[in-house]
Amino acid sequence: AQSVTQPDIHITVSEGASLELRCNYSYGATPYLFWYVQSPGQGLQLLLKYFSGDTLVQGIKGFEAEFKRSQSSFNLRKPSVHWSDAAEYFCAVYNNNDMRFGAGTRLTVKP
Amino acid sequence: GAGVSQSPSNKVTEKGKDVELRCDPISGHTALYWYRQSLGQGLEFLIYFQGNSAPDKSGLPSDRFSAERTGGSVSTLTIQRTQQEDSAVYLCASSPKTGTSGAAYNEQFFGPGTRLTVL
Numbered sequence: 042a043q044s045v046t047q048p049d050i051h052i053t054v055s056e057g058a059s060l061e062l063r064c065n066y067s068y069g070a071t072p073y074l075f076w077y078v079q080s081p082g083q084g085l086q087l088l089l090k091y092f093s094g095d096t097l098v099q100g101i102k103g104f105e106a107e108f109k110r111s112q113s114s115f116n117l118r119k120p121s122v123h124w125s126d127a128a129e130y131f132c133a134v135y136n137n138n139d140m141r142f143g144a145g146t147r148l149t150v151k152p
Numbered sequence: 153g154a155g156v157s158q159s160p161s162n163k164v165t166e167k168g169k170d171v172e173l174r175c176d177p178i179s180g181h182t183a184l185y186w187y188r189q190s191l192g193q194g195l196e197f198l199i200y201f202q203g204n205s206a207p208d209k210s211g212l213p214s215d216r217f218s219a220e221r222t223g224g225s226v227s228t229l230t231i232q233r234t235q236q237e238d239s240a241v242y243l244c245a246s247s248p249k250t251g252t253s254g255a256a257y258n259e260q261f262f263g264p265g266t267r268l269t270v271l
Contacts, residue, residue: 050192084155084156084243084245084262084263084264085243085262087259087260131195139197140185141197142194143194144194145193145194
């Protein structure tokens with residue numbers, strides 16, 4: 042069965058610093074890969090997705106993610122974090138109606 | 153409406169009572185998904201609707217859980233004889249298309265969730 046692992050439960054970064062959130066998946070084929078953000082009291086919002094093609098994908102709010110097949114990873118990055126980026130981030134994999142989410146990484150942004 | 157809505161936003165109930173959670177998807181979206189988000193956990197898939205039918209019920213954790221969708225629109229998730237371990241945020245998502253193949257996948261739009269607390 043496919044699974045998603047987000048190794049970091051909680052990350053704290055200073056405003057303006059760079060960010061990388063890790064995501065590893067376990068699946069035989071290359072699934073579709075997603076990153077979602079969940080702000081307090083809000084539903085999940087799609088940041089970006091990878092289906093095929095260029096392994097570096099750009100998303101909203103200045104986020105990007107890179108698919109690395111050899112590492113089964115899809116890490117999320119942002120060069121300079123803003124205070125408004127504080128939220129919970131979920132990586133997800135999808136195949137044939139089966140959508141699996143990671144446990145999430147909570148991002149705290151220090152002033 | 154503009155997005156997926158869920159009601160109630162919060163529900164507190166006593167152990168053993170039944171609860172109903174409602175999801176209003178985006179108009180025209182044929183696919184509807186229910187997830188459960190427990191504290192410190194990722195989203196756990198519960199059930200998926202394509203129109204009014206549910207081809208995939210594999211995620212329902214027990215026979216106390218059931219869901220229906222009428223008119224290809226509103227869906228209700230019912231939990232009977234609630235237990236404390238049912239406490240979680242229940243999220244609903246809708247999608248314009250079903251995902252029977254990779255090319256047919258489309259983005260899921262999530263509602264704000266219903267926070268269920270079983271005392």
